[in-house]
Amino acid sequence: MADEPEVAVARTHEDADSARALLERLHDPARVLALSDGVFAIIITLLVLEIHVPELTQGHSLNEALAEVRPSLTAFVISFVLAGMYWVGHRDLFALIRRTDRGLVWLNILYLLPLCLLPFAAGLLGRYDTEPVALRIYGLNLVAIAVMRVVIWLYATNRPHLLWQRLDDRQRRAGLALNLYPGLVYLLAFLVARTAPGVSLLIYAAMPLLYFASITVLRSGRTRNQEYADFT
Amino acid sequence: MADEPEVAVARTHEDADSARALLERLHDPARVLALSDGVFAIIITLLVLEIHVPELTQGHSLNEALAEVRPSLTAFVISFVLAGMYWVGHRDLFALIRRTDRGLVWLNILYLLPLCLLPFAAGLLGRYDTEPVALRIYGLNLVAIAVMRVVIWLYATNRPHLLWQRLDDRQRRAGLALNLYPGLVYLLAFLVARTAPGVSLLIYAAMPLLYFASITVLRSGRTRNQEYADFT
Amino acid sequence: MADEPEVAVARTHEDADSARALLERLHDPARVLALSDGVFAIIITLLVLEIHVPELTQGHSLNEALAEVRPSLTAFVISFVLAGMYWVGHRDLFALIRRTDRGLVWLNILYLLPLCLLPFAAGLLGRYDTEPVALRIYGLNLVAIAVMRVVIWLYATNRPHLLWQRLDDRQRRAGLALNLYPGLVYLLAFLVARTAPGVSLLIYAAMPLLYFASITVLRSGRTRNQEYADFT
Amino acid sequence: MADEPEVAVARTHEDADSARALLERLHDPARVLALSDGVFAIIITLLVLEIHVPELTQGHSLNEALAEVRPSLTAFVISFVLAGMYWVGHRDLFALIRRTDRGLVWLNILYLLPLCLLPFAAGLLGRYDTEPVALRIYGLNLVAIAVMRVVIWLYATNRPHLLWQRLDDRQRRAGLALNLYPGLVYLLAFLVARTAPGVSLLIYAAMPLLYFASITVLRSGRTRNQEYADFT
Numbered sequence: 001m002a003d004e005p006e007v008a009v010a011r012t013h014e015d016a017d018s019a020r021a022l023l024e025r026l027h028d029p030a031r032v033l034a035l036s037d038g039v040f041a042i043i044i045t046l047l048v049l050e051i052h053v054p055e056l057t058q059g060h061s062l063n064e065a066l067a068e069v070r071p072s073l074t075a076f077v078i079s080f081v082l083a084g085m086y087w088v089g090h091r092d093l094f095a096l097i098r099r100t101d102r103g104l105v106w107l108n109i110l111y112l113l114p115l116c117l118l119p120f121a122a123g124l125l126g127r128y129d130t131e132p133v134a135l136r137i138y139g140l141n142l143v144a145i146a147v148m149r150v151v152i153w154l155y156a157t158n159r160p161h162l163l164w165q166r167l168d169d170r171q172r173r174a175g176l177a178l179n180l181y182p183g184l185v186y187l188l189a190f191l192v193a194r195t196a197p198g199v200s201l202l203i204y205a206a207m208p209l210l211y212f213a214s215i216t217v218l219r220s221g222r223t224r225n226q227e228y229a230d231f232t
Numbered sequence: 233m234a235d236e237p238e239v240a241v242a243r244t245h246e247d248a249d250s251a252r253a254l255l256e257r258l259h260d261p262a263r264v265l266a267l268s269d270g271v272f273a274i275i276i277t278l279l280v281l282e283i284h285v286p287e288l289t290q291g292h293s294l295n296e297a298l299a300e301v302r303p304s305l306t307a308f309v310i311s312f313v314l315a316g317m318y319w320v321g322h323r324d325l326f327a328l329i330r331r332t333d334r335g336l337v338w339l340n341i342l343y344l345l346p347l348c349l350l351p352f353a354a355g356l357l358g359r360y361d362t363e364p365v366a367l368r369i370y371g372l373n374l375v376a377i378a379v380m381r382v383v384i385w386l387y388a389t390n391r392p393h394l395l396w397q398r399l400d401d402r403q404r405r406a407g408l409a410l411n412l413y414p415g416l417v418y419l420l421a422f423l424v425a426r427t428a429p430g431v432s433l434l435i436y437a438a439m440p441l442l443y444f445a446s447i448t449v450l451r452s453g454r455t456r457n458q459e460y461a462d463f464t
Numbered sequence: 465m466a467d468e469p470e471v472a473v474a475r476t477h478e479d480a481d482s483a484r485a486l487l488e489r490l491h492d493p494a495r496v497l498a499l500s501d502g503v504f505a506i507i508i509t510l511l512v513l514e515i516h517v518p519e520l521t522q523g524h525s526l527n528e529a530l531a532e533v534r535p536s537l538t539a540f541v542i543s544f545v546l547a548g549m550y551w552v553g554h555r556d557l558f559a560l561i562r563r564t565d566r567g568l569v570w571l572n573i574l575y576l577l578p579l580c581l582l583p584f585a586a587g588l589l590g591r592y593d594t595e596p597v598a599l600r601i602y603g604l605n606l607v608a609i610a611v612m613r614v615v616i617w618l619y620a621t622n623r624p625h626l627l628w629q630r631l632d633d634r635q636r637r638a639g640l641a642l643n644l645y646p647g648l649v650y651l652l653a654f655l656v657a658r659t660a661p662g663v664s665l666l667i668y669a670a671m672p673l674l675y676f677a678s679i680t681v682l683r684s685g686r687t688r689n690q691e692y693a694d695f696t
Numbered sequence: 697m698a699d700e701p702e703v704a705v706a707r708t709h710e711d712a713d714s715a716r717a718l719l720e721r722l723h724d725p726a727r728v729l730a731l732s733d734g735v736f737a738i739i740i741t742l743l744v745l746e747i748h749v750p751e752l753t754q755g756h757s758l759n760e761a762l763a764e765v766r767p768s769l770t771a772f773v774i775s776f777v778l779a780g781m782y783w784v785g786h787r788d789l790f791a792l793i794r795r796t797d798r799g800l801v802w803l804n805i806l807y808l809l810p811l812c813l814l815p816f817a818a819g820l821l822g823r824y825d826t827e828p829v830a831l832r833i834y835g836l837n838l839v840a841i842a843v844m845r846v847v848i849w850l851y852a853t854n855r856p857h858l859l860w861q862r863l864d865d866r867q868r869r870a871g872l873a874l875n876l877y878p879g880l881v882y883l884l885a886f887l888v889a890r891t892a893p894g895v896s897l898l899i900y901a902a903m904p905l906l907y908f909a910s911i912t913v914l915r916s917g918r919t920r921n922q923e924y925a926d927f928t
Contacts, residue, residue, distance in 0.1 A: 018397040025327040025396070031269055035319065037727055038273025038502075041734025045742060045812050046277060050285075053746075053819045063829055080812065084805040087731060091801075095721040105323075109316040116277050116312065123285045133295055164721070165714040250629040257559040257628070263501055267551060270505025270734075278509060282517075337555075341548040348509050348544065355517045365527055482861040489791040489860070495733055499783060502737025510741060514749075569787075573780040580741050580776065587749045597759055 027099035032108055039112050040087045043119060047079050050123035074205070075126030079118055081208045086115065086145065089179070097156055098164045107152050114144035125204075132193045135200040139190030142204075146183025153179045182211060259331035264340055271344050272319045275351060279311050282355035306437070307358030311350055313440045318347065318377065321411070329388055330396045339384050346376035357436075364425045367432040371422030374436075378415025385411045414443060491563035496572055503576050504551045507583060511543050514587035538669070539590030543582055545672045550579065550609065553643070561620055562628045571616045578608035589668075596657045599664040603654030606668075610647025617643045646675060723795035728804055735808050736783045739815060743775050746819035770901070771822030775814055777904045782811065782841065785875070793852055794860045803848045810840035821900075828889045831896040835886030838900075842879025849875045878907060 051072040097104070121141040128134040153175055160166040167175070189203035283304040329336070353373040360366040385407055392398040399407070421435035515536040561568070585605040592598040617639055624630040631639070653667035747768040793800070817837040824830040849871055856862040863871070885899035 021396065022327060026324065028327075031265065031323050033727060034266070034269040034730070035273050037730040038270055038505075038734055039277055041502075041731050042274055042277040042738055044808065045735055045738040045815075046281070048812050048816050049281075049742070049745075051813075051816045053816070053823050066829065066833070076813075077809070080809050081805075084802070087805070088798075088801060091727050092722065095718060095724075102320075105320060106316070109313075109319070112276065113309070113312050116280050117283075117308075119277075120280050120283045120285070127285055133298065137298070164717065253628065254559060258556065260559075263497065263555050263558075266498070266501040267505050270502055270737075271509055273734075274506055274509040278513070281513070334552075337552060338548070341545075341551070344508065345541070345544050348512050349515075349540075351509075352512050352515045352517070359517050365530065369530070485860065486791060490788065492791075495729065495787050498730070498733040499737050502734055503741055506738055506741040510745070513745075566784075569784060570780070573777075573783070576740065577773070577776050580744050581747075581772075583741075584744050584747045584749070591749050597762065601762070 024099075027101060029094060029097060029100045032100050032105055033094060036090060036108060036112065037087075039116065040083065040090070043115060044080055044083045044087075046119045047076050047083070047122055050119060050126050051076055071129040072123075072126035075122045075129065078204055078208075079122035079125075082142070083115070083118060085182075085208060085211060086149075089149065093153065093156065096163050096165075096167070099162050101159070101162060104152070104156060104162060107148070107155055111145070111148035111152055114141055114148060117141050118145075129201060130197055132197050132200075135193035135197050135204075136190050138204065139186050139193060139200065142186040143183055143190060146179065146186060149179040150176065150183065182207065185210065256331075259333060261326060261329060261332045264332050264337055265326060268322060268340060268344065269319075271348065272315065272322070275347060276312055276315045278351045279308050279315070279354055282351060282358050283308055303361040304355075304358035307354045307361065310357075310436055310440075311354035314374070315347070315350060317414075317440060317443060318381075321381065325385065325388065328395055328397075328399070331394050333391070333394060336384070336388060336394060339380070339387055343377070343380035343384055346373055346380060349373050350377075361433060362429055364429050364432075367425035367429050367436075368422050370436065371418050371425060371432065374418040375415055375422060378411065378418060381411045382408065382415065414439065417442065488563075491565060493558060493561060493564045496564050496569055497558060500554060500572060500576065501551075503580065504547065504554070507579060508544055508547045510583045511540050511547070511586055514583060514590050515540055535593040536587075536590035539586045539593065542589075542668055542672075543586035546606070547579070547582060549646075549672060549675060550613075553613065557617065557620065560627050560629075560631070563626050565623070565626060568616070568620060568626065571612070571619055575609070575612035575616055578605055578612060581605050582609075593665060594661055596661050596664075599657035599661050599668075600654050602668065603650050603657060603664065606650040607647055607654060610643065610650060613643045614640065614647065646671065649674065720795075723797060725790060725793060725796045728796050728801055729790060732786060732804060732808065733783075735812065736779065736786070739811060740776055740779045740783075742815045743772050743779070743818055746815060746822055747772055767825040768819075768822035771818045771825065774821075774900055774904075775818035778838070779811070779814060781878075781904065781907060782845075785845065789849065789852065792859050792861075792863070795858050797855070797858060800848070800852060800858060803844070803851055807841070807844035807848055810837055810844060813837050814841075825897060826893055828893050828896075831889035831893050831900075832886050834900065835882050835889060835896065838882040839879055839886060842875065842882060845875045846872065846879065878903065881906065 051069060054066060054069055100108070118141060121138045124134045125138045156162055157167050157172045157175065185203060185207060189200045189207075192203075193200040283301060286298060286301055332340075350373060353370045356366045357370045388394055389399050389404045389407065417435060417439060421432045421439075424435075425432040515533060518530060518533055564572075582605060585602045588598045589602045620626055621631050621636045621639065649667060649671060653664045653671075656667075657664040747765060750762060750765055796804075814837060817834045820830045821834045852858055853863050853868045853871065881899060881903060885896045885903075888899075889896040
């Protein structure tokens with residue numbers, strides 16, 4: 001009537017095995033990366049849709065019309081390079097991550113949310129590149145992205161079972177600084193947008209350069225630590 | 233003239249082997265997941281296209297124009313989080329699925345159909361957020377998605393050869409409830425849209441919160457069952 | 465001064481090995497499938513962009529405006545299911561294919577070309593669903609897709625070294641018929657569009673049903689052959 | 697109190713191992729290819745968005761309206777085939793690449809930047825196909841893509857540790873020529889656009905044919921070298 005004890009044990013082991021296998025599949029980052037790469041690919045290509053083919057009307061040369069396109073093109077290039085930086089950062093972070101739990105999956109989705117708004121904010125900036133409100137919205141969008149990056153960094157690095165290898169405190173602080181740093185600069189650009197719109201636009205344009213420069217400084221100061229250098 | 237019997241047998245075995253290998257490739261879920269992740273990635277990014285950069289006309293400040301954008305932005309955030317929930321649900325379901333037969337492949341495509349309409353319904357809601365018809369169309373779209381989720385759940389869990397491991401009845405009922413539950417709430421939002429459009433909009437906005445809350449309740453009530461907790 | 469003969473031989477073997485490994489990577493279908501799945505995912509989601517959120521003008525109820533959307537929605541559903549059929553066919557074909565040579569890579573790109581025009585043709589049909597010219601352009605687009613499917617089928621099945629297993633003549637003819645059959649029906653819809661636009665539209669709408677019916681007939685007639693049944 | 701020496705050694709080895717494993721994950725080209733394939737898939741499908749469904753106004757037949765679409769369609773086909781060529785070239789290049797370092801990751805992103813502008817340039821060309829400025833912008837875009845291809849080729853082939861196998865000088869020169877050659881022709885098309893716009897358009901249209909012809913010539917001249925033939 002009842003199962004033999006050995007069979008019961010075997011069944012329990014099997015159940016435990018298949019439960020563990022299910023957990024592994026639920027924690028597999030593969031689809032999280034597929035969704036994220038898809039979103040990044042779409043965002044950097046959607047950015048171009050905000051560059052509208054100029055209309056040629058009476059006595060309006062194509063050359064002049066293209067001059068109107070210039071702000072859109074500038075917003076495109078800035079936003080493209082920023083999105084590239086975010087993708088490189090995402091790739092570097094997930095090179096550390098072995099498993100994704102439900103919290104990390106949702107934090108990643110909530111990170112993609114402000115990222116998906118980037119084409120809108122870039123379109124706004126491309127159209128009204130001297131308007132403080134456009135500059136402030138662009139800044140808010142970048143601050144929101146930076147906040148989510150910091151949250152994901154703290155969440156993941158606080159949970160060693162999600163990582164391939166535990167990070168030491170110096171590595172965690174360095175990664176935190178790298179994720180926090182741009183957010184603070186964007187916050188500054190947001191704050192000065194009303195009084196000095198030109199400075200604000202300059203910060204957005206210069207940010208990729210500042211970022212690369214800061215990475216170079218951080219790297220050269222810690223050449224002993226090869227792993228750290230590869231985060232940046 | 234004729235093949236030796238042994239050779240014939242060997243050929244048959246080989247044929248059987250290659251037929252089995254073909255079947256395995258035809259049942260491999262990899263491309264089903266690639267298509268689905270691509271569609272999800274595009275949908276959540278296309279949603280932003282419905283947020284139009286506002287036009288600045290005579291005596292119309294950018295700030296006022298942005299106030300017009302607010303309904304679009306609300307519709308974007310709601311739809312984004314809903315699409316995120318659907319993707320998480322899809323990922324959880326396919327963590328159970330080992331093979332996809334022709335029926336499951338087509339059910340998945342027919343699930344993606346109402347999902348692809350989400351940017352349209354969200355655009356409509358973002359533009360006419362107090363119009364009962366817009367609220368009802370949005371509700372119908374969400375009900376259609378919920379119906380397809382229930383159909384796929386029943387189809388897949390009724391076919392143990394498609395699964396990594398057979399689910400017991402309690403697990404099947406729990407999964408069914410989780411897929412059915414939001415559909416019923418959306419049906420309610422659809423039904424009250426004509427008489428109480430505000431309530432309808434509130435339901436759409438509150439749904440993600442309700443869903444997370446209900447999952448927490450379901451989880452805490454069944455902490456013994458680790459697997460079940462991971463479905464939710 | 466010169467290499468030892470053994471070393472020279474070893475180097476040659478190594479070179480041959482790495483040349484073979486390079487060939488394997490060049491013939492790997494992985495990226496062909498990644499590109500194709502991406503294109504399919506985008507096409508079925510872009511189709512929704514042709515359903516424009518209706519404008520509400522003076523004395524024009526939302527309900528009436530939505531009636532205008534109906535042709536777009538019909539064109540969306542027809543095109544979505546057609547694109548789904550093409551994707552399933554593509555997946556079935558590439559389940560047979562082990563290696564892709566340069567010819568197959570380019571034929572696949574030239575197959576994606578008319579496929580990418582589908583959102584345009586569907587948009588045209590959704591807007592002018594009683595205009596013979598719109599119906600004929602839609603038909604031409606579908607005929608072009610069918611022609612490319614036949615060409616790829618003949619190309620791949622004529623080159624056994626590209627396949628996991630050689631197909632026999634009956635299998636090749638059956639696959640050819642399945643790829644040719646819809647093309648001929650679309651050609652008919654194209655030809656009658658001028659004299660009987662209603663019939664033409666009906667054919668496009670009924671085609672998925674005809675296709676599923678024909679598959680069922682073909683399948684039931686050859687139940688002995690499990691492999692064949694799985695192609696359909 | 698302190699670790700045993702053996703444990704310390706083991707820990708160091710473990711650390712070295714996990715550092716090496718992290719480096720391998722950071723150098724894995726998988727996500728670079730996922731992002732690139734996504735971008736290519738989106739670009740070739742976005743190109744169709746520039747073909748606008750023509751408006752039917754008073755006394756304006758659909759047939760005439762479609763004649764207006766013809767330039768867009770021509771620009772679509774040219775740009776689609778060009779994008780196809782770029783994707784095939786990208787796939788061939790990355791069949792040689794085993795690891796991606798930070799430089800290569802960023803060069804690939806900066807290669808995707810002008811590529812993402814292709815739908816805009818194609819839209820411009822499709823609208824103003826006889827305007828020298830539109831032809832020149834299209835040419836500049838293609839020259840920028842060609843420059844990035846040459847830079848990536850030189851960067852990757854100069855770093856044997858990034859490759860599956862070291863290329864000899866003849867292979868490197870041949871690959872360089874294949875990447876440089878189209879860039880020079882596009883530069884010519886750009887230069888003659890002002891004086892002979894028809895010639896410029898003809899070059900863009902003929903380029904894919906020229907390219908295929910030149911590959912055939914290069915191939916037939918070096919049939920001894922199977923590997924080389926497969927690059928082209």
